[in-house]
Amino acid sequence: MPRFDVTVAGELNLDLILYGLPEELPRERELLADRMMLTLGSSSAIVAHNLAALGARVGFISCIGDDPLGQIALERLAASGVDVSEVRKRTGKQTGLTVLLQRDGWRNIITYAGTIFDLTFEDLDLDYLADSRHFHLSSFYLHRGLRNRIVELLQKMKAAGLTISLDTNDDPEDLWRGGLMEALRYVDVFLPNVREAKKITGSEDAEAALASLAKRVPLVVMKIGAEGAVAQRGEERFSSPAVKVNTVDSVGAGDSFDAGFLWQYLRGAELSTCLTAGNLAGAFSTTRSGGTEAFRDREYREKFLAANTTDLKLR
Numbered sequence: 596m597p598r599f600d601v602t603v604a605g606e607l608n609l610d611l612i613l614y615g616l617p618e619e620l621p622r623e624r625e626l627l628a629d630r631m632m633l634t635l636g637s638s639s640a641i642v643a644h645n646l647a648a649l650g651a652r653v654g655f656i657s658c659i660g661d662d663p664l665g666q667i668a669l670e671r672l673a674a675s676g677v678d679v680s681e682v683r684k685r686t687g688k689q690t691g692l693t694v695l696l697q698r699d700g701w702r703n704i705i706t707y708a709g710t711i712f713d714l715t716f717e718d719l720d721l722d723y724l725a726d727s728r729h730f731h732l733s734s735f736y737l738h739r740g741l742r743n744r745i746v747e748l749l750q751k752m753k754a755a756g757l758t759i760s761l762d763t764n765d766d767p768e769d770l771w772r773g774g775l776m777e778a779l780r781y782v783d784v785f786l787p788n789v790r791e792a793k794k795i796t797g798s799e800d801a802e803a804a805l806a807s808l809a810k811r812v813p814l815v816v817m818k819i820g821a822e823g824a825v826a827q828r829g830e831e832r833f834s835s836p837a838v839k840v841n842t843v844d845s846v847g848a849g850d851s852f853d854a855g856f857l858w859q860y861l862r863g864a865e866l867s868t869c870l871t872a873g874n875l876a877g878a879f880s881t882t883r884s885g886g887t888e889a890f891r892d893r894e895y896r897e898k899f900l901a902a903n904t905t906d907l908k909l910r
């Protein structure tokens with residue numbers, strides 16, 4: 596029996612979310628946000644945090660700076676039950692930070708990468724990562740220190756018998772190359788959002804993008820925001836509607852979807868159940884600021900799951 600259900604190697608940092616700013620930002624003016632939230636950010640850490648909150652055993656490797664922001668992020672992640680013993684602290688370095696200017700229905704996302712770019716293959720204890728049933732990688736294009744060995748990493752995880760999931764998230768350079776197609780050869784579950792799926796395949800059409808990716812990966816799950824998600828496995832298509840909730844913001848909703856989906860995938864559930872769980876987790880995340888505020892409130896989380904999972908046999 597492996598030590599973990601899921602291991603993750605990736606980035607760990609906070610999100611600073613500002614609400615209530617004007618659509619246009621005039622120069623040299625003092626602009627007032629009407630609300631803010633400093634919360635655990637980074638796709639890798641949100642997936643890990645929310646998987647642990649859902650009951651999975653999660654191991655996490657990352658590197659942070661020796662600054663207060665890194666420490667807060669680390670403590671937040673550890674509080675969910677994720678094993679953080681392999682998170683390395685870089686002396687004299689700054690942990691990354693993402694600032695989100697949240698508007699009505701859209702947002703600006705600005706990331707200072709800091710130690711996100713510093714994680715290298717040499718930092719990874721491969722025995723630790725392989726002591727798991729599943730390996731997840733997020734934010735493919737932010738791992739500059741790791742990127743030219745990601746294929747090797749996935750190869751090793753696969754050889755050790757793990758299943759693998761990947762969520763690229765955005766490519767800040769908007770090039771969508773960097774060995775992604777090679778990496779996809781080792782991926783069992785690919786979890787792009789609709790925009791990413793189109794960019795990766797160079798297709799204007801979401802359906803065509805999904806079909807094209809499904810030729811490369813056994814299971815492609817495409818997230819479509821408030822419309823839920825669609826999946827393709829071979830020639831089979833599945834779609835699953837979003838869950839209606841009162842949304843505060845959708846920051847980290849995609850990462851929460853990944854966590855919900857993988858939670859059921861690892862229990863061997865039917866694909867339709869995995870999609871339902873993904874949509875449920877994504878929607879739940881939107882009911883509070885950021886990607887983990889809803890999940891880290893145990894009472895709130897249990898109430899929500901109890902109210903929404905009884906007829907789905909999710910638990």
Ligand SMILES: Nc1ncnc2c1ncn2[C@@H]1O[C@H](COP(=O)(O)OP(=O)(O)OP(=O)(O)O)[C@@H](O)[C@H]1O
Binds near residue numbers: 817822842845850
């Ligand atoms: N307004 C909403 N209402 C209900 N569910 C939502 C809403 N927005 C997103 N979701 C859920 O979250 C999932 C992921 O959303 P989205 O497509 O925005 O992912 P993403 O762009 O990858 O997000 P992220 O910013 O975390 O990377 C959706 O598939 C859906 O299940």
Ligand SMILES: [Mg+2]
Binds near residue numbers: 765
């Ligand atoms: Mg995403």
